[in-house]
Amino acid sequence: MLTAPNQVLRQVVDIQEGGFVGNNDTGGQAAFLRSDGTAWIWPANSGPATAYGVPNILSIGWGGTPNSSGLRYITSDGQYHIDRTNPTIDCSL
Numbered sequence: 001m002l003t004a005p006n007q008v009l010r011q012v013v014d015i016q017e018g019g020f021v022g023n024n025d026t027g028g029q030a031a032f033l034r035s036d037g038t039a040w041i042w043p044a045n046s047g048p049a050t051a052y053g054v055p056n057i058l059s060i061g062w063g064g065t066p067n068s069s070g071l072r073y074i075t076s077d078g079q080y081h082i083d084r085t086n087p088t089i090d091c092s093l
Helices: none
Strands: 002-004 012-017 029-034 039-043 056-059 072-075 080-082
Touching: 002 080, 029 056
Parallel strands: none
Antiparallel strands: 012 029, 029 039, 056 072, 072 080
């Protein structure tokens, strides 16, 4: 996985697939969690991986879709996030 020409994304500890746009298998994306707690997004067929810009990520879930719903992840404070929001989760059912 490249972040720029000849620069490899290292220290990857988790990979999660994302979704696709449309009814074909082009334009999907994947999310990578590094050991330093940062997430990186790789938009398939769209160039190199880029930093997601949120620190202290403990775990990543679904990788999201390009131009749609974003990455699911848990930060070091125990908060669950969808993209850059943290919805209220009701586990009382």
